[in-house]
Amino acid sequence: MSARTIIKGTIIFAVSGILCRIMGFVFRIYISRIMPAYQIGLYQMVMPVCVLGQAAAVGGLGTAVSKYAAAYRAQQKKDKGYINFLATLLCCVLCSAVIALFIGKNAGFISKVFLSNDLCSSLLIISAYSLPFACMHSVIASYFVGLELPGLPAAAQIIEQIVRIVCVFTFSGIAVQNGGEPDASTALYGILAGEIGSALFCFLAVIFLKDKYKTEQTGLIRTPLYYISEGILQLAVNYRLALPITANRVCLHLMQSFEAVLLPMMLVMHGMTEESALAVYGVLAGMTMPLVLFPATLTNSMSQALLPDISKSWQMGNLSRLNKSMSLAMRVACNLGIMCIPGFFFYGSRFGGIIFDNAQVTSQVKLMCLVCPVVFLSTPLSSALNAIGKSGTVFFSNLLAQLIRLALVVFVIPQAGISGYCYGSVASHMFVCFFMMHKLKKITGCTYSLKSLVIAPVVRSIICFFATIPVYTALCRMGSVPELVCLIAGGASYIAACIASFKLWEER
Numbered sequence: 172m173s174a175r176t177i178i179k180g181t182i183i184f185a186v187s188g189i190l191c192r193i194m195g196f197v198f199r200i201y202i203s204r205i206m207p208a209y210q211i212g213l214y215q216m217v218m219p220v221c222v223l224g225q226a227a228a229v230g231g232l233g234t235a236v237s238k239y240a241a242a243y244r245a246q247q248k249k250d251k252g253y254i255n256f257l258a259t260l261l262c263c264v265l266c267s268a269v270i271a272l273f274i275g276k277n278a279g280f281i282s283k284v285f286l287s288n289d290l291c292s293s294l295l296i297i298s299a300y301s302l303p304f305a306c307m308h309s310v311i312a313s314y315f316v317g318l319e320l321p322g323l324p325a326a327a328q329i330i331e332q333i334v335r336i337v338c339v340f341t342f343s344g345i346a347v348q349n350g351g352e353p354d355a356s357t358a359l360y361g362i363l364a365g366e367i368g369s370a371l372f373c374f375l376a377v378i379f380l381k382d383k384y385k386t387e388q389t390g391l392i393r394t395p396l397y398y399i400s401e402g403i404l405q406l407a408v409n410y411r412l413a414l415p416i417t418a419n420r421v422c423l424h425l426m427q428s429f430e431a432v433l434l435p436m437m438l439v440m441h442g443m444t445e446e447s448a449l450a451v452y453g454v455l456a457g458m459t460m461p462l463v464l465f466p467a468t469l470t471n472s473m474s475q476a477l478l479p480d481i482s483k484s485w486q487m488g489n490l491s492r493l494n495k496s497m498s499l500a501m502r503v504a505c506n507l508g509i510m511c512i513p514g515f516f517f518y519g520s521r522f523g524g525i526i527f528d529n530a531q532v533t534s535q536v537k538l539m540c541l542v543c544p545v546v547f548l549s550t551p552l553s554s555a556l557n558a559i560g561k562s563g564t565v566f567f568s569n570l571l572a573q574l575i576r577l578a579l580v581v582f583v584i585p586q587a588g589i590s591g592y593c594y595g596s597v598a599s600h601m602f603v604c605f606f607m608m609h610k611l612k613k614i615t616g617c618t619y620s621l622k623s624l625v626i627a628p629v630v631r632s633i634i635c636f637f638a639t640i641p642v643y644t645a646l647c648r649m650g651s652v653p654e655l656v657c658l659i660a661g662g663a664s665y666i667a668a669c670i671a672s673f674k675l676w677e678e679r
Contacts, residue, residue, distance in 0.1 A: 494617045516540055517640075572599035
């Protein structure tokens with residue numbers, strides 16, 4: 172894969188991701204205005220359980236499918252890549268159906284014992300239905316990423332968002348017309364419809380684009396026994412890579428489920444009522460974090476496009492190319508993350524407070540913007556380690572980081588309040604970054620420059636911020652320009668200045 176292909180894939184994933192994030196903001200703004208904050212809190216408590224189910228069913232198999240589809244394609248063995256994909260798809264759909272049935276049958280027990288809230292029972296049943304469709308979407312999208320067809324996964328994401336938003340708007344309108352009030356179940360029905368729509372699109376893409384993964388040895392006769400035996404073999408190969416990734420994701424989402432339960436409880440210990448604590452958690456998970464992590468669309472897209480390239484470079488022993496790709500990815504991630512701190516602290520916090528019509532968003536964004544550099548950097552690092560088969564390292568680092576984060580949630584939040592969550596997030600992600608950077612350097616010889624990763628981005632961000640702040644102040648002094656417009660104009664000028672400074676610096 173050439174640098175041009177990586178850039179093309181990154182742009183496609185980034186554009187689709189940005190579109191999905193924008194549509195997601197429309198969705199979140201809408202539900203924040205039609206339902207109470209505590210209902211959003213219930214919705215956020217249920218989601219980690221369903222994401223945990225998807226992690227158990229698919230987990231690292233998506234990464235394995237992408238890796239081996241790219242590797243077999245490079246070796247001119249696309250027939251094995253196709254069998255690998257089919258075996259994985261069948262396995263994941265069957266596992267997800269079993270997990271969905273388990274969640275549906277035990278929804279009352281899970282909501283009472285693990286989530287400590289009986290209102291979550293009916294919500295768990297609704298969300299469990301979406302698991303098989305979500306797993307189908309995930310595996311098929313991973314296969315097309317390995318085939319270097321990023322447009323199809325990107326289109327599937329957009330279709331999912333469109334269907335979800337349209338259905339939520341429709342269901343909310345019906346509820347209001349019937350004298351009811353939209354609640355968390357309305358949002359979950361929208362998620363179910365979106366997953367069905369994206370899974371159907373992916374399934375049709377597999378059927379109609381078969382020429383893209385047509386086997387080279389078409390003249391050979393393949394018996395059913397060959398496909399069965401080869402499918403079992405390929406599934407075993409996938410699980411060898413996927414098990415540490417799956418364990419990582421299961422532990423990650425299991426701890427996130429604990430966090431979703433513990434955080435409101437710790438806020439109650441801090442002095443809040445149960446309903447207000449649930450509302451604060453709903454604002455944090457449903458409004459603040461999606462806003463703060465919006466730029467992560469770029470690093471996530473870059474990591475998706477980077478994985479096949481890293482895998483090929485590692486397979487061919489081309490460490491020079493591997494390290495060059497990683498160096499670029501890390502510089503982009505660090506520059507983006509550091510740039511976000513002043514941007515969110517000054518512009519983004521007030522922008523979020525206005526669009527969500529919630530003052531808590533403003534104060535929470537000012538705190539949580541500190542996590543941007545470490546969160547953004549951890550994404551390409553984990554992607555690179557997974558691509559070279561070191562998924563166990565990613566699992567170990569994330570497991571320790573989550574334990575650090577949970578410990579700080581339990582011991583810091585009762586004294587510090589919601590700011591304790593920020594401290595825990597920064598500390599845990601910083602640990603992940605340093606640990607994975609150390610391992611990557613040891614394995615591949617990758618070198619890191621403090622100047623390019625930290626010092627230069629900090630200096631450029633400060634200069635760009637103070638150079639563009641007059642745009643905001645000049646618009647504010649006009650008096651007739653709304654505050655939201657001033658924030659958008661000031662923020663846009665700051666972003667443009669940061670991009671221009673990064674480009675100029677890289678060209679030197």
